[in-house]
Amino acid sequence: MRRHFRFFLVPLVMLVLSCEPRAQPVTLNSGAPGQVAVGALSYRGGLQLDFDDDRFGGLSALDVSSDGATLTALSDRGDWFELALGYDARGWLARAERRQTGRLQDGNGRAPRRKIDADAESMVRLRDGSVIVAFEINHRLLRYPPAAPPFSVPPTALADPPGVRRAPGNSGMEALTLLADDRMLVIAEDAGVGDTTDAWIGDGATWERAGYVLTPPFLPTGAALLPNGDVVVVERRASLLGGIGARLVRLKAADVAVGGRLTGTEIARLESPLTVDNLEGIAVRENGDGETLIYLISDNNFSLFQRTLLLVFALEG
Numbered sequence: 001m002r003r004h005f006r007f008f009l010v011p012l013v014m015l016v017l018s019c020e021p022r023a024q025p026v027t028l029n030s031g032a033p034g035q036v037a038v039g040a041l042s043y044r045g046g047l048q049l050d051f052d053d054d055r056f057g058g059l060s061a062l063d064v065s066s067d068g069a070t071l072t073a074l075s076d077r078g079d080w081f082e083l084a085l086g087y088d089a090r091g092w093l094a095r096a097e098r099r100q101t102g103r104l105q106d107g108n109g110r111a112p113r114r115k116i117d118a119d120a121e122s123m124v125r126l127r128d129g130s131v132i133v134a135f136e137i138n139h140r141l142l143r144y145p146p147a148a149p150p151f152s153v154p155p156t157a158l159a160d161p162p163g164v165r166r167a168p169g170n171s172g173m174e175a176l177t178l179l180a181d182d183r184m185l186v187i188a189e190d191a192g193v194g195d196t197t198d199a200w201i202g203d204g205a206t207w208e209r210a211g212y213v214l215t216p217p218f219l220p221t222g223a224a225l226l227p228n229g230d231v232v233v234v235e236r237r238a239s240l241l242g243g244i245g246a247r248l249v250r251l252k253a254a255d256v257a258v259g260g261r262l263t264g265t266e267i268a269r270l271e272s273p274l275t276v277d278n279l280e281g282i283a284v285r286e287n288g289d290g291e292t293l294i295y296l297i298s299d300n301n302f303s304l305f306q307r308t309l310l311l312v313f314a315l316e317g
Helices: none
Strands: 020-025 039-052 059-064 070-075 081-087 093-103 122-124 131-135 140-146 171-177 184-188 196-202 207-213 219-226 230-238 245-253 265-270 279-286 293-298 309-315
Touching: 020 093, 039 093, 059 131, 059 219, 059 230, 059 293, 070 122, 081 131, 122 140, 131 171, 131 184, 184 219
Parallel strands: 059 122, 059 279, 122 171, 171 219, 219 279
Antiparallel strands: 020 039, 039 309, 059 070, 070 081, 081 093, 122 131, 131 140, 171 184, 184 196, 196 207, 219 230, 230 245, 245 265, 279 293, 293 309
C-alpha cells in the first residue's frame, strides 16, 4: 500500500489493548448500534482482531473459504495467517480463532529476509486450489501450489504484466482477482497517467493492458469476483485532514475488457461515523441462503493507532 502517513487519529481508548488473544465484536456505527444499511450493503457482523503475536497485523490480502469457516490472510511482512470463523444464529460473524501461521517463501524455498521481498498485497485462489500472490516494491506474481500447511511448497513465478516493474515501489499491484473466464484482473494502486491507474488482464503467461479509472482521493486496494461475473473493488482514502475512508465499486463483467477504461459504480461508502479503518483486503462468497457476502479486512500498519478490522456485508439486490 502507499503509506500516506503512519498514524491516524482514533479514540485514545484504542491504546489500551489486552495481551490476551481476542476477537471483539464491533457495530457498523457505534453511535447508532441499530444501523445495518450502508449503500447497497447490509451489515452482517464485524470483529476487531487482537492477537498476542507481534507478527499479527499489516493484513492486505484476504481469502475466505466457500463455507465461510476458514479465513486466510497475508501480511505485508511476508507472514500468512489462517483463522477459524464462527457465526451466530442469524448467520452474522461472531467469532475468530487463530488456527495456524507461517512465513511465505520464495522460489528457493526460503522465507524472504528483506521487507522489499515480503510485501504481499493481494491474493486469489484458483479453481485448482493454488494461490496467486501479488507483491509490491519488488513487483512480482507468484503461484503457490495447493499444500498443507498452506504456502509450504515453493512457488513459481508468473510473467510480469507489462510495465509493472516501473511502478512506484508502494503503488504497485494492490488488487488481484479471478474473472469468470479464468483470466485474472490485476490493478495497480496508483501507477498510470491522467485519471487512470494501470490494470492488466491475462492468464499469468500473457497480459494485456487496461486502465482503471480513479476517483481521487480514493485508490484501489483489493478486488473480488461476484457470483454473476461482475467485480467488486475496494478503494481506500487516507489523509491527515480527511481521515480514513473507503468505498466499494462494482465493475460490470461486460466492461472488464482489454484496452478499456474500467469504470466502477459506487455501491457503498464507509467513513466516519461508521466503523472503518485502512481497508485493503476483500473476499466474496455465497452463503446457504444465496446471499452474496463481502468480507473486508484492514491493514493496521502495525500501529497502536490503527485496528485490524474484519467486516462482513451482504450485497443487496
